Amino acid sequence: MKITASAPGKLMLFGEHAVVHQHPCLVTAVDLRIQVTVEKIDAPMIFIETPLLSPKEQSFSLPLNELFNDKLLHPHTKFIVASIRKVFSRYNIHQGLKIQSSGPINSFGLGSSSAVTVATIFALITLFDIAIKKQQIFDLAYSAVMEVQTVGSGFDVASSTFGGTLFYLPTQKIETLNVDHLPLVIAYSGEKVSTTNLVQEVEQLRSQFPEILDLVFKAIGKITSSARIAMLQNNWKTAGNLANINQGLLESLGVSTPTLNKPITAARLSGSFGAKLSGAGGGDCMFAIVDEQTRSRVEAAIESSGAQVLHLKTNTEGVRLEPELA
């Protein structure tokens, strides 16, 4: 029996970097889904196939009795291996597996290791007939992610698990926002980035100017709380103003770039309510908040500035089972 689960990518709306310091963030799930298919095999082995492994590498395999000794260094399989370990140790399972993952070739920094982790865990607990709640999937997936990367606030794990649009306060609160539709234009700057490096650069700045950066993080936290209320009221003009303020604070942290600033400026000048980068910065994506009258004008301005508008569905479903395709 094969089980396939899928989990969405995520778009950070407000609060990036501050969420690392226990302030809230707002994040929405996007329909760049990662699929993970799991099946039991008789051999005492773990086989993993992902489209990210090069043809030379073929597939990744690991003897079952080496599962807990893996160093979790292989970039394309480490989150899957960590997920198997969490499920196996939590539920005392010892079983050979074949695992295949697939998903969009380019995820524009919006797909995430969290999505593959959450999908793997949900597929596995279904395969082994374990009934658990989404909160427990989140807990298992978050502990798997933390085993691999040791730091992380968990907002991306929450988004992949619960989907929708979340107000996420680390270790305290995961609230699903009752919003229908987010009037966003999302665009990719063309620059690829390493989130880890950017978080480290901000940490370095914080070690130099702790009082200043803590005030900036606190202000970002307040922006996020205000944006939550604005979004619940469908007050997108206010949300746009808050996006602009948030972007300035991200500039002060040094994580915006000229390549991101171009579409952000273009979006503001073409009549959007506001615009900011999304995620760790240094490149990847930005978004603008628009009304339907200005959408096409803002999209054209963003494209003219050199960025690529992405037509993505936001506020989408969290982790779920997929019908067997094969």
Add this chain to the structure above:
Amino acid sequence: MKITASAPGKLMLFGEHAVVHQHPCLVTAVDLRIQVTVEKIDAPMIFIETPLLSPKEQSFSLPLNELFNDKLLHPHTKFIVASIRKVFSRYNIHQGLKIQSSGPINSFGLGSSSAVTVATIFALITLFDIAIKKQQIFDLAYSAVMEVQTVGSGFDVASSTFGGTLFYLPTQKIETLNVDHLPLVIAYSGEKVSTTNLVQEVEQLRSQFPEILDLVFKAIGKITSSARIAMLQNNWKTAGNLANINQGLLESLGVSTPTLNKPITAARLSGSFGAKLSGAGGGDCMFAIVDEQTRSRVEAAIESSGAQVLHLKTNTEGVRLEPELA
């Protein structure tokens, strides 16, 4: 007998907008000086000539017994009239006067109504043989400025009075920084602005998001205090980092513009320690902090971005008497 006094223009270094809310700022005097010449006349009249009056307007005149009834609405003479009133009422003077002011035709937003006010007051107290300290000149000039514009933190009055480079904490502290030389590249963006409008726009944003903006102002205050220490230690690299953080916070207040961002980005990419706008924003000037090895490269990059490098002396002398030229 004619008496001529002159007072310098000012370049805001750190803390603009936050200083309106009782946080400190750092400001340096620049050699765009305003000269004011005063002489007694027999007629019971006040005659004012400034190069800013158009040929049609000829000179501005006011009967002496109307001095305290003037509505202070004439843009090119109101600060002079207010200055005369403060000196006359404080020292019980009643005397016909001829006053001439002159100065740079284009002051790039760095010259100020404060300079003409301070120079007028110093010329008058010299004319009437009154010996007062600079702090009293500041007090008189600040009250004259406040009579005209009703709001203002006074940092520009302090800079025109004391000169040098000041750490200015409204109503509490005016400290002259013991620095020799500021390694700055100053440039004019080409955009003219109204400071009053920008301060009002920030006030409007603050009335919408008071908690957020108060945190931003507080962070700017901390930046200014840290920059004071960095400058006293000639640590221009740290001052540059702080300029970059400050610029982000000014972006969050919505007062930077694409025309300002171009030379700021150019300065950063060409090896300066940091760069920010100077003053209320919306246009006018920016500056970069450089070392002497990178100066010419940064200047060239700023010019290429479309801004005009200004070769101004900073940290210059405050109000002073000038030898009679005529």
